[in-house]
Amino acid sequence: MSNAATFDTRTDGAIPVESSLAYSYHRSGTPRVGPQSRVILRERALLGHLILRGGAIVLDEAVREVLGLGLPGQPQGLVVDASGERSVQWLSPDEWLVIVPGGEEFELETRLRERLADAHYAISDVSGGQTLLELSGEAARELLMKSAIYDVHPSHFPVGKGVTTVFAKATAIIRRPSEERWELVIRRSFADYLYRWLLDAGAEYAIGVEK
């Protein structure tokens, strides 16, 4: 144990909880998904998000053992488990983003810490600070091209990639977990701005929001 304080920030399900977009849904609404919709936006709210810091070799074994997923071997790598519910993404040579179903993150952190013992590493729970959006539909990629400076062409952005980049005037993580689906990981405080941006830029494609 690395003398870090761990803290389970979740509590029982009876307590009301608000996603990063709660205010935005209230303020800007949720355009319906219709037959014209060429982009569909869906928030996967309240997931468990952990930032892992440390050496790849040290962490890889522990993550593999505890999560059943290895660290992505390459920069910009994203690995997703068979269920599609758990993923590990490379953020920097000593930093990974782990996303798991909401509520799993504390147990995961605890088990990782047990497994890593005295190694030098850090784990930070950031579940309250970010949320995950899914984009699907034939125009999803063009919507990303309107918004982000990173090249999202399939030849450059195959399934299994994830990058942190400039998105509109904020920062976002763009991920491609499958052929059909793009994901954005955005910060809570920028969520409303980015939601408004996506609705505005997506209006041309009759963007719909699934709740």
Add this chain to the structure above:
Amino acid sequence: MSQSKKQANRLAKGGRIDRSRTLSFTFNGQSYQGHPGDTLASALLANGVDIVNRSFKYSRPRGIVAAGAEEPNAIVQLGSTEAGQVPNVRATQQALFAGLTARSTNGWPNVQRDMMGLVGKVGGKFMPPGFYYKTFMAPASMWMTYEKYIRKSAGLGRSPMEVDPDTYDHLHQHCDVLVVGGGAAGLAAALAAARSGARVIVADEQEDMGGSLLDSRETLDGKPADQWVAQVLEELAGCENVTLLPRTTANGYHDHNFVTLHERRTEHLSETAPLVNGHRPVRSRMHRVRAGQVILATGAHERPLVYAGNDVPGNLLAGAVSTYIRRYGVAPGNKLVLSTSNDYGYRAALDWKEAGREVVAIVDARQAPAGDWVEAARAQGIKVITGSAVIEAKGGSRVSAARVAKIDIDTFKVIGQAETLACDTIASSGGYSPVIHLASHTGARPTWRDDLLGFVPNLVKGVQACGGANGTYDLGEVLAEGVEAGVKAAAATGHAAPAVSLPQAKTLEQGPAAPLFQVPHEKPTLRAPKQFVDLQNDVTAAGIELATREGFESIEHVKRYTAMGFGTDQGKLGNINGMAIAARCLGRSIPEVGTTVFRPNYTPVTFGAIVGRHCRDLFDPERYTALHQWHVEHGAEFEDVGQWKRPWYFPQTINGKKETMHEAVARECLAVREKIGILDASTLGKIDIQGPDAREFLNRIYTNKWMKLDVGRVRYGLMCKDDGMLMDDGTTSCLGENHFLMTTTTGGAAGVLEWLELWHQTEWPELQVYFTSVTDHWATMTITGPEARKLLAEITDIDLDRDTFKFMDWRAGKVAGVPARVFRISFTGELAYEINVQANYAMHVWKTLFEHGDKYGLTPYGTETMHVLRAEKGFIIAGQDSDGSVTPEDLGMQWAVGYDKPFSWVGKRALSRSDTRRTDRKQLVGLKPKDPKVVLEEGAQIVFDPKHAIPMPMAGHVTSSYYSPTLDSGFALGVVKGGHNKLGETVYLPMADGQTHEAEIVSPIFYDPKGERQNV
């Protein structure tokens, strides 16, 4: 409005226009008709409109000269509604649409009868280049009056006065090969690159791709050239790896193959974007392209010859004459004289003749022109006058005759008598200049080639030029060069291109061109009738000669003195001629006079397109806390702090009257001091710091000591830059032996995180520590006031006993059923708890606090009240009470400086420099106004001697100043020279209204100096 007129100059057949449909449009209040496929310019010419504008300086009547981006005269104001106004539209690039409404940009009362033209005629003599530098100087006081009148004649079009109804966006494109220009070279290059499988973008500025092939006389494989164009476009359109962008201008070529393409998506349809399925599409779109390889196939611009009267309507470029006839089915006149220095010009005469109009003569500057073109003209029975040129165009509102004479180019003389040929149109060609604008955006200077009489581009890495842009004009060679460029570019991006079989072009035998730019006149240039070089800015050959006489010898000087090339056409027609004239006057060669540098944009671009979607509500992100909706619903006024929207104060409506800020803040302050208030402090930056060397790191980055802070404790710290000046402050809590939570100022969060990483990554990589931002993860609610403990106790399982949960302790537990970390720290001086919960639970906790807090008088407060309360306690705000020139010692915070720490922490060394050791530095003190009713102005300057003459020595200024409802008086913080040793002394604050306030220097702690209240 008068009746529509017949299209007198429209030919019965030919052109790429749709004669089956008629479009009505209005120009200068007159109604006209044209066809789909027309530009505004071609439609005006079809209708016989000669005068399209008045010139900028001399107000001379001007007509259409060119058919593309190089047009200097036909600059119009578009728009039938106020919001739909578009200034300075080039008629040659504006597709005609039904209902188009345009006006000339100059001319009063109208372009036909312009009063300023008189002034230009009479006064023109008194307006040589730079005349304004030589006059309007006396008396000095009159300049602003003179200028008022000078400004009246400024400008071309006008800005709309209403907000733009249209929207714009950006598309971030990445490709292997970007081909700029969809003419012969560009299409050949695109074809080769496309077949390799490379990602290709082809951008072309015109309505249709094909470039000069759309009006070419030449054939490919024996068929009209535009058939090949159609075939290539069909193939490219079918390629998934190819993006075709017509109506798209590459306007800027930036570093590392970043090119901006401006795509006009609706400007050809109407003045504002038409609705599609209830959605208004973007008017234009900027493609921000990062290309692996760039191919510049931008073609060449024809140069006009410079002769007297060359600006009279009816003087056109030879190539433009061909374009109007062949592409638009318009013959812009009846009787043509062609003046040329080369073979290319002959096409205009042949086309004119084929259109059934009269060619009076071809006047060729060469002594013995020969070759296929010359033969063709002679075969048509066209008279060719050799060794001669049009030396002067006659006519007022339209050319009436051409004066033609033999000339000697070498001695720049007219030989013998001039002959006057009656005509209504003069076409001229001085040869072609490769369009090198984009290449020169990269900073690469072009090279002059005597054989081409033009500059060709020098190229940076990853770019090629082909076809006209490279000075290659033979169609067969152009196509071959295009393919070669396409193959090479594809290969450079890892794509092998299969062979491309090219259509056969007939190679015509051509003769060399004569180096003719300015045509001599019988009179010397300074005395001859005006010979225009830059039509838009009214720059004449005489003006250039005068500039060189006055010592302006570099072309950059000449351009600036005469304003040549500074118009909206950026000298596309005139610059090379101007350089040639300057070279002649100086007795130098063209490259010796200078080179020509172009800057983005190639053609002007709407601000809106550059701005894209980053305007109005999306101009800049608004960052919200998890409690934002509550604040909005409770009527908060917001303050911008960085990108955050923070509640500033919460005005209540009491007895039907909304509180003023002053009232609200007084109420909020008293609530905290007497009962309890609550602040959303979630915007503070929070950084999670873990690792065995975390303490050591904190010890180096903060000015104070961190080795002995126990788990469960919190400490305030100051952070300096290595110049010793305060950078940021905040508290850091020890969560575990190797685990800390740092807080930063709201505005400083990102900067501090990067600062920590900078030191860790560059100076101390050996320290084992990691930093992760958790700002957004935690919501922070501060409850503060005498009732804080009671309220919190109702909803928490944490033991709040004052002796076990002490000031500057933190504890974990549950608040309102939610796991929370509670920090007993105070920025108000009252008992205070900062409750941190995961942000998704914040609203629940906040609302629960209110459910329980009502009975204690729980009052939400904003940043203004926070400021008053902290200032009463003498707590600083970094960035308000400090400004980048303030040390911790200046702030009187030696208690937070660990002078004896073993490591020389960041900022320490600088504190012992001679200037930071001065005792008369500006130091933070309290300021008590002598009159308690006075609230000093923040930013008021402090002086010791208010009777001193101006300039009055200043000793400091007020950094924070408020009315304190608790003290019922004004009070302030400020910095004063040597202030720490001046307690009790009086300083003065002379104000703009003539009053001088007096204040006493006091301790900055105005309230509860012993700090007892935070420990109730």
Add this chain to the structure above:
Amino acid sequence: MQRYSGFGLAKHALSHHENWERQWRNPTPKKQYDVIIVGGGGHGLATAYYLAKEFGVKNVAVIEKGWLGGGNTARNTTIVRSNYLWDEAAALYEHSMKLWEGLSQDLNYNVMFSQRGVLNLGHTLQDMRDIQRRVNANRLNGIDGEVLDAKGVQELVPIMDCSKNARYPVLGASWQPRAGVARHDAVAWGYARGADAHGVDILQQTEVTGFKIRDGQVYGVHTNRGDIEAKTVGCVAAGNSGVLAKMAGFRLPLESHPLQALVSEPLKPILDTVVMSNHVHGYISQSDKGDLVIGAGIDGYNGYGQRGSYPTVEHTLQAIVEMFPIFSRVRMNRQWGGIVDTCPDACPILSKTPVKGLFFNCGWGTGGFKATPGSGHVFAASLAKGEMHPIAEPFSMFRFHSGALIDEHGAAGVAH
């Protein structure tokens, strides 16, 4: 020197303008001068002019590697103001402002100094505190200015969005009525003509390739046209100062950065004053020709390429359209870049150097044009005496050792 006047213009018109004299000579370099100025931009030419005219040093050469006035003088957005925060900077810029006010007459060259006033907008509470602080300091330093609220700003500039709906609403502004703009090229040409008339040799296309230094004292320069000697050398080379300093064997606390600017197409008059906003970051005025002249930000990297990065231009135009939504359909004609030499404290260097007789005048960052007359005047005084003029004294390069910086960054608003 041929005097310029309206009458003279008329006379020349009658002789077809055939008798205008050169505005300056194209002399052959002499072997030796009393003073060499390296750099023929506005500041260098002004230095030479005042040296010859006011301080009696007429044997002066100005050495310019390109064409006079071809650097930042030709590339700036021509804003002139003196409402600086700190006493030292205020004294320097106000000295300059007073010279501007009679400059056209002094030079007999109309530099079109147009006192149409400058607004520095405030969009946050801290902006307004800074504005109050600066205007109060200006007043006590004898510099004109007042603080306006949003309503006052709206009255001065009716076309600006001063509503509360803006992302960063205008809360107020500082207003300096004496501030304005001038015709940048004319400033260089006017000083060149004036200096030349007083006997100064302006040597264009002459590049300094090294310094002649013996026993710590400069005695001349190497150039591509041969060696030229002088015991006093003043370097006024803006972005190229670092390169010159290196030739002389020392470093400066300078970085040369690209600074971009742009103009719209010419429009009928619509904006009378100069509007600057530090917070949304853009500044704008309208020239006598009708162009909206817009200053973009500085690029963060070192660069001598006279061009910067495109996003800088985008951000600037976003700011302009945010302030002036009606300009959305106006079109940008041209953009360009200068090379600005920036100091860590956003104040210039007017200084002796480790080499005796060698003086530097540099580090003006984005604020050089407005200082041209004052900078030239006090630098000339310093070169003539061999001791820094009292106004120049605080701007020593050695302040970066003692720590006595004049930090205009924080409170002085955007330093253009």
Add this chain to the structure above:
Amino acid sequence: MFYIHCPYCGEHREEEEFHPKGQAHIERPKDPEACSDEEWGDYLFFRDNPRGVHHELWVHAVGCRKFFNVTRHTVTYEILETYKMGEQPRITAESLASQQTQGNVQVASGGQQTVGATNAAAPSVKGEQV
């Protein structure tokens, strides 16, 4: 706008993801207290400002957040290499000059002797002096 190869991400990224942080290889004096004011001022403020090859520090701010070095030509803006923290450049003004002794690298004479501000804090001054 630059296209910068991040040595940590292993690919080119747009300039907008990065922040330039000034001259590279400026090392903080190991014993600041032993520095004179002059030496400390040199470390804080005095920089090479070459017209030509320059080594700079950048951070991949919107990306992997790593600091790294860039060797870039300050006139052409060509990026010659990027390399990780702790590594030394492979391309310098000197190495380029010796590659192209006949090239157009400008020869600048420093005069007969130099009296520079001391460079205790900085690596030996690199430059075009040939």
